[in-house]
Amino acid sequence: MSLPELTDTTSPDRDELPGSRGEHFLQCALETSDRATRFYADQVLDHLNPAMAEFVGRMEMAFISTADADGECDSTLRAGPAGFLRVIDSRTVAYPEYRGNGVMASLGNIMENPHVGMLMVDFADDLIGLHVNGRARIVPREEFETEDKKVERWVVVDVQEAYVHCRKHIPRMVPVDRVRNWGTDDVKSKGGDFFGVKADRMSNADS
Structure with missing residues (x-):
């Protein structure tokens, strides 16, 4: 149809x-x-109720959607320990931007178009999600107290919509310890060229 x-x-x-x-x-x-x-x-609320605020506070990841002034979209993942997402009050959420983000795709979009969509999902226990849509602004690291030296700045989202994402199609996932290959020079192990784009381009350039 x-x-x-x-x-x-x-x-x-x-x-x-x-x-x-x-x-x-x-x-x-x-x-x-x-x-x-x-x-x-x-x-659908225009703020976070107490149950939503508690949910945000224990999330370890959030999917962030942005678009530039022409409507060209980008989505990204932000993750950290529980509490890395800050509920400032019922109408304000903040998340950190960590050192190492050189492309600035989502931040660049926010500079042109402040509308953002956040999706947080509990894959392990409650199998439920929360949408938070609003207007974002970028603020300096000093805006919020943190001991995490990796934080370079914050994105503050003024909440305009908050609503549930039902559990119908959310898969259950079991958290496990993560293995990180920090001490290797192998780009695939580090994840930087996992899909082989750089390797293919270097190979084509040499041929």
Whole structure:
């Protein structure tokens, strides 16, 4: 079944709801409006409630989505020990940018377009996720107290939407000790050229 073309024929009463014009259009076109309206009413907040704040505080990873001024997208992973994501208050979350990020893809996007989407997932215990969407800004390392010398700066997100990601398709994963090949010069073991892009280019340049 092909999707209909986006038009301006969505119901005016959906303009006040969370979400984009595109999702509202598809809800009407595919007859899911009632289900979506219930979800918005039951699950979508413009802040973190205490249960959400506790969830963020124990997460060890977050997926971050950004886009530049032209809408070109990027997604990335941020990870650290539980507590590396800071809940400043019910409407503010911060995460660190660590030393070693030379490309600055997500930070560069935030400079052009402050809208960000965060997804945190508990793969091990509760099998549940939390979406946090908002507007981001980059602040100096000194903005928040930290003893982690790897932190160079912070991204502060002003929460605009927070809602559950249901467990239906979340796989269960078992945490294990991580093996890191810090003392090797083998680029594949370190992960820097895991997919062989640099090796292939060097090989092609020599041929």
